Amino acid sequence: MIRSLFSGRTGMTGQQLQLDTIANNLANVNTAGFKKSRAQFEDLYYQELRAMGTETADGGQIPAGIQVGLGVRPTSVQKIFTQGSLTETGNELDWAIEGSGFFKVQRDGEDYFTRSGAFTLNADGTIVTQNGDRLQPEFTVPTGTNVITIDANGMLTAKDAEQNVLATTQVTLHNFINPGGLRSVGGNLFKETDASGAPTEANPGSEGLGTISQRFMEVSNVDVTEELVNMIITQRAYEVNSKSVQTADKLLEVANTLVR
Amino acid sequence: MFINNRLGLLESTETLLAQEQRLNQVSNNLANVDTPGFKKENVTFWEMLYKANQNRQRVGKALRINTIQEQGVVQKTDNPLDVAISGDGFFKVQTPAGIRYTRAGNFQRNNIGQLVTPAGYPVVGDGGPIAIEGQKVDIAPDGRLFVDGAQVNTLAIATYEDPRDMIKEGENLFRLKDNAQEQVPLNFVLQQGHLEKSNVNTVTEMTEMIDLYRAYESQQKAIRAVDDLDDLAVRRVGSLG
Numbered sequence: 001m002i003r004s005l006f007s008g009r010t011g012m013t014g015q016q017l018q019l020d021t022i023a024n025n026l027a028n029v030n031t032a033g034f035k036k037s038r039a040q041f042e043d044l045y046y047q048e049l050r051a052m053g054t055e056t057a058d059g060g061q062i063p064a065g066i067q068v069g070l071g072v073r074p075t076s077v078q079k080i081f082t083q084g085s086l087t088e089t090g091n092e093l094d095w096a097i098e099g100s101g102f103f104k105v106q107r108d109g110e111d112y113f114t115r116s117g118a119f120t121l122n123a124d125g126t127i128v129t130q131n132g133d134r135l136q137p138e139f140t141v142p143t144g145t146n147v148i149t150i151d152a153n154g155m156l157t158a159k160d161a162e163q164n165v166l167a168t169t170q171v172t173l174h175n176f177i178n179p180g181g182l183r184s185v186g187g188n189l190f191k192e193t194d195a196s197g198a199p200t201e202a203n204p205g206s207e208g209l210g211t212i213s214q215r216f217m218e219v220s221n222v223d224v225t226e227e228l229v230n231m232i233i234t235q236r237a238y239e240v241n242s243k244s245v246q247t248a249d250k251l252l253e254v255a256n257t258l259v260r
Numbered sequence: 261m262f263i264n265n266r267l268g269l270l271e272s273t274e275t276l277l278a279q280e281q282r283l284n285q286v287s288n289n290l291a292n293v294d295t296p297g298f299k300k301e302n303v304t305f306w307e308m309l310y311k312a313n314q315n316r317q318r319v320g321k322a323l324r325i326n327t328i329q330e331q332g333v334v335q336k337t338d339n340p341l342d343v344a345i346s347g348d349g350f351f352k353v354q355t356p357a358g359i360r361y362t363r364a365g366n367f368q369r370n371n372i373g374q375l376v377t378p379a380g381y382p383v384v385g386d387g388g389p390i391a392i393e394g395q396k397v398d399i400a401p402d403g404r405l406f407v408d409g410a411q412v413n414t415l416a417i418a419t420y421e422d423p424r425d426m427i428k429e430g431e432n433l434f435r436l437k438d439n440a441q442e443q444v445p446l447n448f449v450l451q452q453g454h455l456e457k458s459n460v461n462t463v464t465e466m467t468e469m470i471d472l473y474r475a476y477e478s479q480q481k482a483i484r485a486v487d488d489l490d491d492l493a494v495r496r497v498g499s500l501g
Contacts, residue, residue, distance in 0.1 A: 002471065009467040016463070245467055252474035259481040 002252075003047075003068060008244030010071030014041055015238040017074050022231050025222045033116030033188050034220035035079045036227075044070040081179045084115075084221040086213060092148050093119040093127070096218040099210020101173030102190065104199070105133040112189040113174060113182065113199070115218060131187055139169045152211035154204040173209045174199040271320070272483045278305055278321045279476040285325065286468050289460045297364025297432050298458035300328050302468075327428055332363070332459035334451060340397050341367045341375070344456040347448035349417040350426075350434065352384040353377055359384065360433040361418065361426065363456055379431055385413035399452040419445040 021039045028034040052065030086096045095117035097103075102113035105128075112133065119135060122128045125143070127135045141148060145158040145166055154171040176182065181195030192199060205211045282303050292298040308322045334344045343365035345351070350361035360381070367383060370376045375383045375390040382389040385405065394408035403415040420426045425440035436442065 005467055005471060009463060012463045013461060016461075245470065249470045249474070252470075253477075256474060256477040256481055259485055 002248070003070065004244055005248040005252075007069065007071040008241045008248065010044060010073065011241030011244065012238055014072045014074055015234050015241065017077070018234045019231065019238075021077055022227050022234065025227050026224070028220055029222045029224060029227075031188065031220050032118055032217050033084070033114060034222065035081050035084075035115065036220070036222045037077050037079050039077045040075045041072050042075045044073050046070065078180045079182070079184065080221065082221045084218045086216040087219055088215060089217050090215050092215060093121070094215055094217050095119065095150060095171075096213045096216035097173065097204070097210045098213050099208075100179075101175050101204065101209040102179075102199075104136040104172075104174050104201075105129055105189070106136050106138075107131070107133040107189075110191075111136065112185065112191055114188050114190065116188040117212075118217060129188075133189070135171070137169065137172065139167075139171075142166045150212055150214050152205055152213070154212055170203060171212065172201050173204045173212075174201050175207075175209055176200075268486050269483060272479050272486070274321050275479045276476060276483075278303075278323060279472045279479070281323060282468070282472045283476075286465050286472070290462070290465050292458050293460045293462060295364075295432070295458050296366050296455050297362055298332070298460065299330070299363065299428070300458070300460045300465075301325050301428070302328060327423070327426065328459065329423060329426070330459045332456045334454050334456050336453060337455050338453050339366075339455075340453060341369070342453060342455045343367065343399055343415070344451045344454035345417065345448050346451060346456075347445065349419045349445035349448040352416045352418055353381040353433070354384055354389065355381045355433070358435075360429065360435055362432050362434065364432040366455055377432075384416045386416050387413045390415070397452075399450055401449045401451065403450055415450065417445055417448055417450075418442040 018039045018041075021037050025036045028036075046067040046069050049066040049068060050062065052062055054062050054065075056062060081100070083098070086098065095103075097115060097117060102115060103117060105112050105114055114129065116129070118130055119127050120130060121141065122132065124140060125145070126138060126140045129135070139156065141158045144160045146161040147159045147163075148156065149159070150156040150171060154173070156169050156171055157165055158167045160166055176192070176199055177197035178195060179190075181193055181197070182190035183193050183196075185191050200207070202209055285301050285303050289300045292300075303323050303325055305321050305323050308320045331346065334346060343351075345363060345365065350363055351365060353360050353362055362377065364377070366378060367375050368378060369392055370380060370382075373392050375385075375392055377383065384390075386403075390405060390413045392407050392412075396408050398406040398409075399415065400406070403417055404411055405413045405415060419442070420436065421441060421443050425437045426434045427437060429435045
């Protein structure tokens with residue numbers, strides 16, 4: 001009975017974590033380049049009251065033992081890197097990645113990766129994110145630039161008002177063996193970790209990387225319907241686990257009232 | 261005359277008191293479910309063998325209160341003087357009784373412009389007490405403090421080697437044991453505009469409460485049974501009809 005009390009507790013705290021994840025997904029339903037998270041659970045240890053396969057007194061073997069589970073435990077809260085839909089903005093520095101890959105930006109000398117292609121120019125004309133992180137490889141548009149175009153393979157061209165080409169550069173994308181292992185640091189940025197593997201750099205459209213669509217933004221890949229359904233499931237699972245706790249309490253009460 | 265029974269009563273009473281201690285901890289944790297920087301505590305028991313008389317030993321309960329230093333929930337407050345630590349480490353504050361440590365980052369300015377806790381104790385930086393003579397305060401994730409764009413100090417963040425060296429003192433403060441050394445924490449990130457709240461989980465405390473209540477109830481029944489035996493012995497044994 002005490003075991004069911006604590007199993008019910010692990011169930012409730014597990015569902016709390018699930019709800020935290022769902023709430024974060026819903027809060028970011030409109031964040032450009034956001035990738036939804038999913039909490040994964042695993043069963044906890046089992047207490048073996050009788051081991052299977054042990055020998056019985058008359059030389060036989062026990063075919064099935066007694067194993068009592070002790071509850072649930074979260075194993076991971078993982079980012080799901082499915083493609084978000086693209087929405088047209090008309091802004092020449094809004095670049096959406098269609099396919100896999102990340103832009104590399106630099107902040108305070110450290111490299112970060114992002115799917116959010118909402119770039120802008122800073123006062124020096126360098127291409128930066130909305131927070132001022134510089135796009136790598138760094139590129140500063142020359143003065144007199146009127147139009148910036150970038151094609152699907154990342155070739156950026158800066159032209160002046162008379163359509164003369166002032167400068168070109170190749171924008172590259174980066175891919176990881178395990179994007180789920182990237183560390184989210186907030187601000188739409190990810191950092192490389194041992195789990196994600198080292199990034200491989202290449203031109204968009206080559207080596208499995210996606211292509212760049214200019215004047216489009218990739219919206220968040222959160223599906224509101226899916227999150228709401230998960231929320232209902234989570235709430236019911238929480239309720240059902242609270243029933244385990246309450247029932248364990250009732251059983252203990254009955255045991256205690258055996259003595260008058 | 262009822263030596264054996266008395267021992268039973270003694271052990272039951274000790275257990276009742278032990279469960280009450282547990283309830284004290286649970287109540288204190290629940291009362292602080294909203295306190296910034298609060299770290300919950302739980303009670304561990306272990307058996308101690310006492311000598312009751314030359315024939316018998318009895319089992320007693322010894323207890324210790326542990327502080328659980330799990331990370332609390334970090335909440336966004338948008339207050340520029342609120343700082344939350346994600347990871348290991350404590351802020352250092354200077355009190356009249358010496359250096360104390362805290363996780364509660366709800367700081368304020370006192371009348372001479374120093375960064376202080378709500379109780380008025382100055383926060384210690386690597387370059388002494390932190391004086392803010394300006395308008396805009398920025399705190400970088402590694403502790404560097406900028407006033408109006410220029411770095412004036414760095415928040416000092418320290419941690420313990422052995423969790424049992426950090427003793428709770430009240431007022432959201434911890435004290436390091438006398439012979440314990442400070443350590444530089446390995447990984448921490450400071451977040452300005454955020455506040456670390458308590459690490460108390462209501463569900464955990466509630467189930468603890470159910471568990472200890474039922475244990476208390478069982479012990480009470482045991483005392484009742486012992487008393488019934490005494491009653492029988494006193495009133496019935498030896499009566500002739």
